[in-house]
Amino acid sequence: MDDPAREGPERTAAGSRPGHRSGVVAIVGAPNVGKSTLLNQFLGAKVAITTPKPQTTRGQIRGILTGENFQVVFVDTPGIHDSKRLLNRVLVQWATRALHDVDVVVFVVDVSHRDRARELAILDLLREVGCPVVAVLNKIDKVAKENLLPILDELGRLHPFAALVPVAARDGDGVEAVLDEILRLLPEGPPYYDAETLTDQGPAQLAAEIIREKVFLLAGQEVPYSTAVEVEDIADEPETGLRRVTATIYVERPSQKGILIGKGGRFIKKVGRMAREEMEELWRRKVYLDLRVKVLKDWSRDEKALRRLGLARQE
Structure with missing residues (x-):
């Protein structure tokens, strides 16, 4: 497998026109917060495997969403966590390398998980990236409505996010709002891939x-x-x-x-x-x-x- 930090997508001239937005968006977060589910919802197709078990994703999975005036190259990543096991350390390296040369980061948080220590550790990495971060507050269906606003306030104080969007990724609720925020932040530019390409996986x-x-x-x-x-x-x-x-x-x-x-x-x-x-x-x-x-x-x-x-x- 080539190192995607060195072998990233290259923009193509085809389809370039004024007002067309394109860019690379890394989806990051702790294990089992719903990153791959969110990617599949964005694309309306399954390109990343999902299971109830944590640490399912290995390596980087690219999914390409092409619209009339945009193309988003999503990069799904392994969950970022602390581990002594060599395999897990390698997977975390995949995730952190995905933060190089991206235009937007989608930071997925499981709002039903109240311990914020793992989010704080990941935010330390994101502060070094220097690009806009959209916080996706996933699994809102597992939290009482009256508790959601305090959670939004709590997370909003952790980082100057470009946006905070509550979603239930498994059901698709709120996913369109996340995409709107991403498109708002992407630069103008030509597409990376042909319009028919859904993933770079062979x-x-x-x-x-x-x-x-x-x-x-x-x-x-x-x-x-x-x-x-x-x-x-x-x-x-x-x-x-x-x-x-x-x-x-x-x-x-x-x-x-x-x-x-x-x-x-x-x-x-x-x-x-x-x-x-x-x-x-x-x-x-x-x-x-x-x-x-x-x-x-x-x-x-x-x-x-x-x-x-x-x-x-x-x-």
Whole structure:
């Protein structure tokens, strides 16, 4: 995986006209505050996986929203948090690198989470960025209405935000208001991508993320965080229209391999079936998914393994 801090999008001349706004918008926040859900709502399509578990997002996911007079390149990022685990530290590096060369930051806060220590730590980073920050106060559906105004006041005193917008991202409530604030802050300029482009993820990355999402949704608390997915091959058969996907789920210990395979292979078959069905819906074609499970001992603590899996920067 190339380092997006060095390999960012480049503006194209096509579609440039007076009054056209474009820019890069980083979506940041603590783990499990709804960043990926918000991105999917902006786009009206699923480009980032979402699960109830924290720290689902790995790396940076770009989603492109194109309108008549604008193009927004959203960058979804892993949750920013303090951790001693190498994998988690690498993920936080992905998130902080996303703050380079952006036009606007969308800072997502879970208003149902009352401890503001993690928000304060992230705001220390945002103060160094020097670009407008829109605070998105998510999960307002989990807070009593009479408590919302004091929370808005509390957060408003933490930072000179360009705007504070209450939303319930899961239901789409308030998302349009966030977009209005973003467009107000973006500079004039030509688009980065063709109007038809929704994400910069290729088929292999999309397939890997879909498989990983199913593991997160189906497995217990520990196993998903010890899994990584590598797609070795994607091949299309012109005669039949079939797309063959060969992928491996890596775990760190033999016991985790046993859990993922399940009795009689039932668990891995369920993961494969759900992933295949979503791929078929996404690509609108039949998919044959060859899915295996292998042990890559302690990969989340091994920088060489993280680079191999595209989770750490290549030297």
